[in-house]
Amino acid sequence: MPAPTTPRVAAAAGSVTSSPASADHPADRLAAAIEALDTPACVGLDPVLSKLPQVLGDLAPVEAIRRFCEGVVDAVAGKVPVVKLQSACFERHGAAGFELLGEIATRARARGLVVILDAKRGDIGVSAEHYAEAARTLGGEWVTVNGYFGPECLAPFRRGGGAFALVRTSNPDGDLVQHLQLADGRSVAEAMADLVATAGASSVGSCGFSDLGAVVGATRPHDAAALRARMPQQFFLVPGYGAQGGSIEDVRPCFTADGRGALVTASRSVIYAFDRAAEHWADQVAEAADSFAGELRTAFGTRS
């Protein structure tokens, strides 16, 4: 009798996953990656030239960023399950930066990391399809998207991977749009959450979460609780932890009652956690990633 649990990973050409279970749904792959390391930690890679280690200072800009990103990816692999690449930081270096973005995504996947392309893309019709295709080609298994165009325009970004729709951003100025009060009592963010929950219901993995997730900033704990209630099947991508001021207690409402379904991101507090003059800066990044992963494991780990 053939084993019904034969891993399907081998059949999914080019995909690297941490777990053979349910490998054909992006939410299941994400859940498995989090479970494998028992920590919902995501390191955000936002490379900025002025903050790089001094030992890279003599290199051309894109080469310095390449060496930095390679070092960070190698340092955090095995410590956190997910990395988020900030597209803007690469795009500003033109075509060479855009190419590097794809190369770093590929490297991260090869190291077993789930890759989120933080590109905040969005458009209508065929343009949305082109952006989605570009994100997949770059190697982003998940991509951040802007839903101002309506939920149909998110659909292309859910083919061949998942998407996190912007619901509640971590910046104070976001209130001026997202906290506007609707006639029915909801905020704009809550209305966006409802659209995301409804659209996302069409594809839910066996982990109970959808391939359409939501960006919900850590700096909004009160909002997060209300948004979690409206989006029980969404993975929350939670920026704003650490450097932006969000604490463990601030991010707790982003999780489900049983402590699942959120991915907490730290960028600056991990990737720049070195003495700029240090030669072995990557060791310090590895330590910071370990420490960040540990904080979240203590708070939200499922193994006792």
Add this chain to the structure above:
Amino acid sequence: MPAPTTPRVAAAAGSVTSSPASADHPADRLAAAIEALDTPACVGLDPVLSKLPQVLGDLAPVEAIRRFCEGVVDAVAGKVPVVKLQSACFERHGAAGFELLGEIATRARARGLVVILDAKRGDIGVSAEHYAEAARTLGGEWVTVNGYFGPECLAPFRRGGGAFALVRTSNPDGDLVQHLQLADGRSVAEAMADLVATAGASSVGSCGFSDLGAVVGATRPHDAAALRARMPQQFFLVPGYGAQGGSIEDVRPCFTADGRGALVTASRSVIYAFDRAAEHWADQVAEAADSFAGELRTAFGTRS
């Protein structure tokens, strides 16, 4: 006595404008370009491989797109004042596509065209600054932006050029977000319009328009009238004319009472206006651009 009207263009290194008057404000440059050809016409360049002329069929994808875009730019220059480059169509071809986007923007500027980079970018903090820098480096004097993050996040996109914030998109699904009714009676799109009008007031050119414009779809004539009343100082970038169904009467409410302040975009109906088997396809694009410019000149031209 030195002439007080000495053109300032020579001092603005690297900038190409159609008029020496008020050359240091992007809205003035845009107004001057429209006035010079007496037509508020913008050709949208959304290159898609499957629609290219057959004579380009043997080339590698990016090379075929390059030849097509060069042909279109050369064909429409002098006939319309502005081109809008759809970033998604280039990005989907990776780094080579991204590089080509910059090259086509540069070519268009060299031909005297004002260039809008239709990239729908948006993010918070330093990421917004990186995207803005990327847009300028690519050669987009104007860039389309998404204001869901709040108006402060639009500011970086107004440095060194202008920005069109998404207010009302041309797709039916956009209603689900943009037509939500607020407690104060406004729609979300109207609230976004008010934020854009307020933010935009900080930089208004001598033409009376701001460096912060608005995207308002041609398929919403009723909305357009209300939005124009709320945004008297905004240039409207108006997609949806032609192939998407918008008519001259549909776009009329996007203009001010004296017929200024809007830029009507046509893409497919101009750039694919050829017999695919034709060798001289670019001549047919030139004719279509001339015809499109003429329709708008008849309706909105200021010279009798």
